Amino acid sequence: EVQLVESGGGLVQAGGSLRLSCTTFGFSFDDYVIGWFRQAPGKEREGFGCITKSDGTVYVADSVKGRFTFSLDNADNAAYLEMSRLKPEDTAVYYCAADTTCLTYYNGDSYTLNGMKYWGEGTLVTVSS
Secondary structure (H helix, E strand, O other): OOEEEEEOOEEEEOOOOEEEEEEEEOOOOOOOEEEEEEEOOOOOOEEEEEEEOOOEEEEEOOOOOOOEEEEEEOOOOEEEEEEOOOOHHHOEEEEEEEEOOOOEEEOOOOEEEOOOOEEOOOEEEEEEO
16 A cells, blocks of 8 residues: 655744655655645645656756755655755645656646645644744
8 A cells, every 4th residue: 555654844943944754655666756745824735846766856846946855765765855945935734745757737837746646644844934
């Protein structure tokens, strides 16, 4: 059974850093990619990053580019999201997700990450000003 479990969320001051973990079960990074999404209160879900074992990070949204980095650890069956220079607008519930590929689509304004098949429960990140 495919499962993803996020951890590491919490309260952090603006300008600070935080690392989220996504522990995975039931699949291999040889077969699945990891996408990162977030949903802020009252806003639509945003897919902001996607990473594959073979090609590394293949998609990063402009909203987090230069501040967030993505990694995979095959030994731990885990994916990590390193967030730095956090802003209050980064406050959201953060989700990791898995699927066979990173798909993006043009929404009329920019390219954004498509939804994925398997999802974790999410972890809340709150950035105070």
